[in-house]
Amino acid sequence: MKVTIDGQEIEVAPGTTILQAARMIGGESVPPAMCYYSKLKGTGGKCRCCLVDVTKGSEADPRPMPKLVASCVTGCQDGMEVASKKSDRVAEARKAVTEFLLINHPLDCPVCDQAGECDLQNLSFEHGKLQQRFIEEKRTFEPEDIGDKIQLHMNRCIVCQRCVEVADQLTDKRVHGVLNRGDHSQISTCVSAAIDNEFSGNMIDVCPVGALTDKTFRFKSRVWFNKPFNAHRECTTPGCCGKTTLWMFGNEIQRVTARKDEYHEVEDFICNTCRFDKKDVADWVIEGPRKFEKDSVINQNKHFGKTEKVVIETEKGILQGRDIDRKKISMAEIDYNEKIDGNPVNGKQNG
Amino acid sequence: MGRKILLDKINVPGIKTYEVYRREGGYASVEKALKKMTPDEVVEEVKTSGLRGRGGAGFPAGMKWSFIDKKSGNPRHLVCNADESEPGTFKDRYLMEYIPHLLIEGMITSSYALGANLSYIYIRGEYMWVYKILERAIAEAKAAGWLGKNILGSGYDLELFVQIGGGAYICGEETALIESLEGNRGNPRLKPPFPAVKGLWQNPTVVNNVETISAVPWIINNSGADYAGIGIGRSTGTKLISASGNIKNQGVYEIELGLSVYEFMNSDEYCGGMQTDRPLKALVPGGSSVPILPANLIYKTAAGEDRLMTYESLSDGGFATGSMLGSGGFIVYDDRACIVRNTWNFSRFYHHESCGQCTPCREGTGWLEKVLWRIENGQGREEDIELLWSIQSKIEGNTICPLGDAASWPVAAAIRHFRDEFEYHIRFPEKVKNRDHFVHEPFEKVKHLIAKQEV
Ligand SMILES: Cc1cc2nc3c(=O)[nH]c(=O)nc-3n(C[C@H](O)[C@H](O)[C@H](O)COP(=O)(O)O)c2cc1C
Ligand code: SF4
Ligand code: SF4
Ligand code: FES
Numbered sequence: 001m002k003v004t005i006d007g008q009e010i011e012v013a014p015g016t017t018i019l020q021a022a023r024m025i026g027g028e029s030v031p032p033a034m035c036y037y038s039k040l041k042g043t044g045g046k047c048r049c050c051l052v053d054v055t056k057g058s059e060a061d062p063r064p065m066p067k068l069v070a071s072c073v074t075g076c077q078d079g080m081e082v083a084s085k086k087s088d089r090v091a092e093a094r095k096a097v098t099e100f101l102l103i104n105h106p107l108d109c110p111v112c113d114q115a116g117e118c119d120l121q122n123l124s125f126e127h128g129k130l131q132q133r134f135i136e137e138k139r140t141f142e143p144e145d146i147g148d149k150i151q152l153h154m155n156r157c158i159v160c161q162r163c164v165e166v167a168d169q170l171t172d173k174r175v176h177g178v179l180n181r182g183d184h185s186q187i188s189t190c191v192s193a194a195i196d197n198e199f200s201g202n203m204i205d206v207c208p209v210g211a212l213t214d215k216t217f218r219f220k221s222r223v224w225f226n227k228p229f230n231a232h233r234e235c236t237t238p239g240c241c242g243k244t245t246l247w248m249f250g251n252e253i254q255r256v257t258a259r260k261d262e263y264h265e266v267e268d269f270i271c272n273t274c275r276f277d278k279k280d281v282a283d284w285v286i287e288g289p290r291k292f293e294k295d296s297v298i299n300q301n302k303h304f305g306k307t308e309k310v311v312i313e314t315e316k317g318i319l320q321g322r323d324i325d326r327k328k329i330s331m332a333e334i335d336y337n338e339k340i341d342g343n344p345v346n347g348k349q350n351g
Numbered sequence: 352m353g354r355k356i357l358l359d360k361i362n363v364p365g366i367k368t369y370e371v372y373r374r375e376g377g378y379a380s381v382e383k384a385l386k387k388m389t390p391d392e393v394v395e396e397v398k399t400s401g402l403r404g405r406g407g408a409g410f411p412a413g414m415k416w417s418f419i420d421k422k423s424g425n426p427r428h429l430v431c432n433a434d435e436s437e438p439g440t441f442k443d444r445y446l447m448e449y450i451p452h453l454l455i456e457g458m459i460t461s462s463y464a465l466g467a468n469l470s471y472i473y474i475r476g477e478y479m480w481v482y483k484i485l486e487r488a489i490a491e492a493k494a495a496g497w498l499g500k501n502i503l504g505s506g507y508d509l510e511l512f513v514q515i516g517g518g519a520y521i522c523g524e525e526t527a528l529i530e531s532l533e534g535n536r537g538n539p540r541l542k543p544p545f546p547a548v549k550g551l552w553q554n555p556t557v558v559n560n561v562e563t564i565s566a567v568p569w570i571i572n573n574s575g576a577d578y579a580g581i582g583i584g585r586s587t588g589t590k591l592i593s594a595s596g597n598i599k600n601q602g603v604y605e606i607e608l609g610l611s612v613y614e615f616m617n618s619d620e621y622c623g624g625m626q627t628d629r630p631l632k633a634l635v636p637g638g639s640s641v642p643i644l645p646a647n648l649i650y651k652t653a654a655g656e657d658r659l660m661t662y663e664s665l666s667d668g669g670f671a672t673g674s675m676l677g678s679g680g681f682i683v684y685d686d687r688a689c690i691v692r693n694t695w696n697f698s699r700f701y702h703h704e705s706c707g708q709c710t711p712c713r714e715g716t717g718w719l720e721k722v723l724w725r726i727e728n729g730q731g732r733e734e735d736i737e738l739l740w741s742i743q744s745k746i747e748g749n750t751i752c753p754l755g756d757a758a759s760w761p762v763a764a765a766i767r768h769f770r771d772e773f774e775y776h777i778r779f780p781e782k783v784k785n786r787d788h789f790v791h792e793p794f795e796k797v798k799h800l801i802a803k804q805e806v
Contacts, residue, residue, distance in 0.1 A: 067749075136718070182703060
């Protein structure tokens, strides 16, 4: 079957979804996906990030589809024409979905453990608005302990339900799911501290935001300070591929994750023993450093290209005209002996 | 006097019981269908009748039935949607409570048409007493041989069950209803596949409203053509309307489709006019999710014709000038009603009931509610009207199921037709801090304030 996405034609097998076809083409036309996860069956359709405009239904029925459709769950038809990057309606809708996702999501990236590998960060970078129109109070949840390996920070959850699918598809006793409705929906366990299945750690890998994080790694390091390596070991857990990414700081293995592809989806799931218990270099056969896209934040501090000077335009209103203080934001420009109110800057009063 | 089809026998003493119902000619349609007609003939008859689904969307019932996948060889199911959770709608409960055997008779005839051997009535949990009435009626029907194996010696078997829902509006959406019936969380499924292909337990399934199924016995007894003779154009037959609000006679009425809105509102047979001598301000003709109509569009369409109680006339000209017949929840407001408050109230409902699966509805409905709440409580900002408009337009059409649309339409219509009332709230916050603002000072009286401010 022939499908055209943003003017790029591709031949696909029946049963291929528009998203999969777009991924085959690659590049800018690939719609963002927050809930679809190719390695988990039956995911997709929920987050509505991947909406596209079908401008021609098929050769047999060329009528355009009236509404935007979720590309992750819409199958290709022969002769179908799709606008993704090239449609204003789509751009508008993605902007709207991003805005919706951000209204209740805490904007605390600087203290979130997912910073640097957060899909929502990437989504808002590409599709976000500059202004915030939501002035209401964000909804919050009581912290909950769901087990000794995984930290749940519900305020950050975007209810993509990928973790529920992991629990459904990879673990034998499903103990967690969604409680409540609407924006009160909440990921939770039926009894607190209940998640202990051997494959439960994969929930961490599939979570697109910082709602589920690894208790053995939490706050140890920013991901861009780690160096990722491909590694494997003879794992005896049935169902575990034993192939991982080790996140190293010097010779120390700070974190173990499954290997992820360019869409941040794991290549194969791993067991909790590999993930949480094997933190010794001797446990692993290290294959070599892992490559990431050139502009990935994980590559930060690891390249030597020329960087441009960043000029921060701080709004006058916020500083209320305190221009002297403003200069001090740039520490290099502060005279070591400068005095404030007659006291040296590095004097006692200033700590 | 309009012709009655569903409520014809409602006043016969004891019609709730099997004996009386049967004595009054009940279950004749089952006899006729099973003994004299093939299932396909029953489907044809319903097609001819032009009967449209009474659950809100108005999709032709016979057509829906003909989509059911008979070739797959899988068992088929008929599911009756008795969830009835649309605010302002309370007609199904009336049928089930006062004449329960009518629904059961309809279920048997319809199940026969679809070749379903296992059928369900899914009823909302809050209707516990109705559930008990139905259970009892089913037991009676079974004892009399209308359910079970080899009904009337025709070789047709049918089991009928009633299932109580957990009390969520979203469980009225047909695919969420199926999920709930299977024992899962009531989340809508993605379509396609449609239930007619893969529904309950992945089997071909038809979901129909109580009122739709209850109309089937009359159609089979009398003929589809007779049914199509009632009503106007593509709005055939009769419709139950549950009328509430500031009218003299609130209640459930059966009308022939095509009756004028004016007559329905003002004749003593139906609403009996306004409750007091206060003027009519607005009308929601089809349950909380349909657009509200302002006074000047209630009795006349945009083209200046009389507005009729039909699918077409009520939706005249699209949402800019029309609304929808929906589920028939007819809500009337006089000039004391505050449209902002009413819209907030509806929004609160949709926020509370959103299943939370998809982003625009999960996040957007909450946002709408919060902004509306602020405006209603005298904390609105000038840009909030544009903001509301923007939020609702980003929800509509971008969600998995129509709940997102249902949440956005009332807001859009309120802004479209009553924008000045929103402005009034924002410009005169001190006046609206009192909940009853328009009770003491109807909007018409204070309207001049907005105009003055603009000069
Ligand atoms: C959010 C939502 C709630 C609904 N609630 C009901 C309901 O309570 N009762 C009902 O009959 N239909 C309800 N519907 C419509 C059903 O999905 C479905 O269209 C209907 O039951 C089909 O029956 P009909 O063809 O006889 O109208 C609802 C739809 C949506 C989107
Ligand atoms: S916890 Fe993470 S993976 Fe689970 S639903 Fe929330 S955002 Fe998705
Ligand atoms: S539109 Fe609302 S109710 Fe429907 S699936 Fe999405 S979140 Fe659930
Ligand atoms: S990725 Fe398609 S809807 Fe979420």
